[in-house]
Amino acid sequence: MTLLVQITDTHVVQRGTLLYGMADTARHLAESVVQINAMRPRPDMVLITGDLVEHPGPRTYSHFRDLIAPLEMPVYLMPGNHDNPAIMAEFFGDTDMFPGEAPHYQYAIEGADFRILMLNSHFDDSELPFFGPRRLQWLEYELESSDQPTLVAIHHPPMWTGIGFIDMVGREWYENIGEIIADHPQVFKIICGHGHVDISGMLGKVPVQMAGAIAHQLIAGRVMDVAPSFDPMPVPPMLHHWKDGEFVSGYYPWPADADAERIDRSSNMAWEDLKDRMRGSMK
Ligand SMILES: [Fe+2]
Structure with a gap:
């Protein structure tokens, strides 16, 4: 059995400040950490799937690092559009949390019942995703090197979401990912963040799950393309549960009472x- 907790889009800001003057992202993350440590049985690991901070730099990453320090299980990080992978590699280089290295900053997590491939969809100075040839090559190499069941984690959703401002980037950036994954049936699921809204979709025949954010949610228009509204509330941590080849996912709130x-x-x-x-x- 493997119990994997995912939280995403924590958007930590400088100490003593609120995100957009509205969302207490440090408190949301600290409360999530308390909930994860209280879960029984204890989760095997925690993945934080990008947008760790609002603005990348030593002050925000040190705030983020202090907030996740109490977690009692291994933690793995990936960059989102708000992060900077090079700064992350430098800042977390003395830990096991982000073994990603230049040029692609991607890595595999081994040792559970399944492999996890932590991808990088960050694109400098843009909120939009990017997945260039070197990242693709790495993905293909890793999938060729093992037939073990594989969970793919990436910040941006490689799927149609029905939300105009997410879908406006088009499908091109993830078409190649979809082709490689279609050739490697050991990939059983893709998990992501970015949208600050909870949506499940598909990439080809593989389910894609986008978790809501710890920082705040977006009331995002579906069907009609309207600007999203800001909701300064967190979601609970998401539990991904593997048992004997079956895999289920869902929010797993664990309040103190x-x-x-x-x-x-x-x-x-x-x-x-x-x-x-x-x-x-x-x-
Ligand atoms: Fe985000």
Whole structure:
């Protein structure tokens, strides 16, 4: 069994400030860290899929690093459009959190029931994604080198989302990724962030899951192309759960009072008796 927690788009700003004067991104991240540490059983690792900070630099990355320091399991990072992979490689170079190196800043995580390929869709000075020949070549090489089941993680969503300002970049940037993945059926899922909204889609026959953001959500227009609205609330951490070749994903809130609110306690019934009641005449 492998329990993998994903959080994304933490957008940490300088200490003592709010993102856009509205969202307390440091508090959101600190509360997520508390929830992840409280989860039972303990997750095996945490992936943070980009937009770690709002503006890349030593002051924001040191703030981010202090906020995730209490995490009790291995943590892996990737760059988003708001990050700078070169600064990240320098800043996290003395840790195991970001082994990505120039020129592509991509890496594989081994040792779980499946492999994880951490890709880089960052493009300098743009919010839009980029996935050039060297990154593609690395992806193809890694997929050729092992048939192990593989989860692909990338910041930008390589799929149609139905949200105009995300889809405006077009499909070209991920068409080649889709072709390589179609040739390598060991890829069972793609996870991403970026949209600050929770959407599942497809790249060819492979499911793509875009998690909502820790920093804030966007009420993004679907069907009609209108500007998104800002919602300064976080989502819970997302749990990806592998067991015997099956894989499920979903938000996994773990508030401090989770145990106190257990329905066996509030109803004064044993959990086995409650389950019998759920089974009803099926038991
Ligand atoms: Fe973001």
